[in-house]
Amino acid sequence: MTSLTAPWTPGFLTLSKFCKRPDFSHFQWYLQHIEDFRKDQLSHLGEVVYLDYAGAALFSRAQLAAAQELLLTSSLGNPHSSRASEELLDRSRDLVLHMFRTTRATHSVVFTSGATQSLELLGEHYPWTVNGGCFLYADESHTSVLGLRQFARRSNWAFGTFALEDLPNLANDLSAAKMIEGQVPESIAGCNLLAFPGESNFSGLRTDLSCLSALRQGPQRWRLLLDAAKLACSPGSLDLSQCPADFTVISFYKIFGYPTGLGALLLRHDAAPCLFPRDVHGPSGPSGPLYFAGGCVSSVSATSSFVVPRPSLSQWMERGTPHFQGIFTLSVQLATVRRLGTDLARSRHALAVCHEAFLRTARLRHSNGQRLCRIFGAHEEIRWAELQGPTLALELHYADSSPVPYGLVAERAAARKIMLRTGCHCNAGACQRYLDLKDEDIRHFHASGKVCGDDRGLIEGRSTGIVRVSFGLYSTMEDVSRWIELLVEFQDLLPTEPKILAENLAATNHLTNPTVSAWPRTSMGRVRAVKIYPVKGCGPLRVNRWPLDPSGSLFLDRRWCLSLGTRRSKLRPVSAKQAPRLTTVRISLRGRGRSFVLLLSSKFHPETLEIALSEEDSKILQANGVAADPLDTTRNGARMHEEKPADASNADASIWFEQLLDLKDLQLRCSSDGTAGTGEAPARTDFANAPKTLLMVSTASLRRFGELCGLEVPAERFRANVEVDFEEPYEEMSWPVGLALGLTDEPHVAPGRLHFEVAGRCVRCQAVDIDPEDPERSSGVSLLAALATSQVSSESSKGPTFGVLLRKRGHWQERPMLEVGMSLEAEA
Structure with a gap:
């Protein structure tokens, strides 16, 4: 290894501080020139710290330039048409085999x-x-x-x-x-x-x-x-x-x-x-063959069942035209990265960076001596370089040894521009093995609303996933230092009071000397409005009090969805983005004898539509004391929709919506399992992206956002289930995933009658730009764009966020009531 007294780049100076350590040997594998190469060839990274090589490798400008040079200086067409392309495809097969030494x-x-x-x-x-x-x-x-x-x-x-x-x-x-x-x-x-x-x-x-x-x-x-x-x-x-x-x-x-x-x-x-x-x-x-396609048969007749597959297994299994342009560039991709070092050198470089990350991570402890991280893998083995790839998988722990939800780690990482991976990484068996989760635990988590890919890292105090950082050719010791800076944020924290949350609550609620061990339940705000969206995309049903489902969602919320298609074609959901007039539909509840009816109307339709609730649904509303004005049976021009099974449709409802939206082949369908939630696109079994949740928005945040962007920001644009009056805007933006909240009908009652936890933030789309009063008018001003560029925009690549998703916590009575005037409280 070259002398450490050489004029190293700043990133490499980080490792020189540890040159006298007994575990320094892995540094001899570190390729110092990668740092300069990365600055020159990976400038598109900006300030991002990339720690997800297990998800995808990074490419350099040199790799792209080499690929472009090959494609722009060759006249290579479809291998089924060009003999030259076919020969290059065959050479590419040899290249791949040579890469793996066969x-x-x-x-x-x-x-x-x-x-x-x-x-x-x-x-x-x-x-x-x-x-x-x-x-x-x-x-x-x-x-x-x-x-x-x-x-x-x-x-x-x-x-x-x-x-x-x-x-x-x-x-x-x-x-x-x-x-x-x-x-x-x-x-x-x-x-x-x-x-x-x-x-x-x-x-x-x-x-x-x-x-x-x-x-x-x-x-x-x-x-x-x-x-x-x-x-x-x-x-x-x-x-x-x-x-x-x-x-x-x-x-x-x-x-x-x-x-x-x-x-x-x-x-x-x-x-x-x-x-x-x-x-x-x-x-x-x-x-x-069961199926064949172009290029994989030797002979075929269109007028009989005669077909003969190609004798080459490669040709038979490669159905249609292969990704030939990508295949042709493999040779120059390999040549470009090999200029940075041999296969062994490049492999060892990633291992060196990862091992340094492991050593420095393993040393981190809370003041009470408890380890900050529980690390999985074979990093501590003598033969670690043979047994372990360049991946560091771990679970963070608070000072009391309870797990830190991985969603909170992901949020802190995003704020520091660190790209990593959290969850189970499409590897359920490993999650079950390392987190000691049984099959019944997985089933219980799913019943509690946990789905693959979400950021719900804790359920009833148990981890549902881990944090993974992984390294590759362009990783540097500076990346390790940035990773350690993130971990240090979690030292000496307890689950009841992450520092950022305690500081925010103190400023908002005028608390004095908040402490980790005694964080009081604090009234945050009061419920101003409760809204149910029975038909996805349509306007809300406004109520003062309403029952909740045992799952934690509002009864009847997103129960129906309008779909486009016939019985012979695949049904596709119709959203407000596709049919803006859906947002003009007003919904009210009416009584008819011992039954209830949803009354739908729009200024763009001369008639009203009645959706008669089933006997079971009507009994639920009656049992919970929900009252409604009687239905005016003398009025004219009403269409009737009798509720049918989830796979059935109703002609009157279909005609009414077809006339309103000027679309054909519409069906009003009921969710297959009766569950609900929030979101802009239907899931497979219900009509919500985030089933079993409530969407909450802050009236203070709405006002402040309007001030920031100089636009009118009505609450209707954000389609929340619960609107809460807060004193301070954006208070909810600092809430970590898993934060416990309570709703009670009396202020400062402990514990709150309804227990929730923060499940994440609501990612917004173009639907917020639709004006329910005039959906076809284009003002030229986009609320979504304003949200994306304001101080409340999200670091998430999925889009800007506004509002918080709340999920049921613990066990409730069968159907508790949500009421206007309830107090929202933080719970210890």
């Missing part, structure tokens, strides 16, 4: 859109129906691997899971496998399938691949599926000459950063017979 003598390359499509193709072609079999997958497998069990289930195969460290034992002893369905059958040569990651995308833990030959030759004669999407990110780590996996899947954007939408399925030739085209509904032998 040749056409033993392997074939099938280009795909990525590792996920590679797995899907394998699942579609694998002989699941041949005499039955067994499919086992490692517990620390990506969701895309778990998806293969659907093929196994359909074909009545046995399937189950195993711990990654037990992989070598499966050659002769299957007792370590945990069967989910069925039992392991007697040996069926060449059929049983075993899947595992080369490197966990969750923890970075690497699999011992030395046992693969024994697995292939053991009694079960396993066919081996290697998910190398993460392992292949470390140059030289995937050596197929020494790794006898039958099927290997990779994604090139994880290796080079560019191009996206390109991956490969690498096949051993002796496993190719497993994927020979066959009709699974016919005899056991080959009888023709």
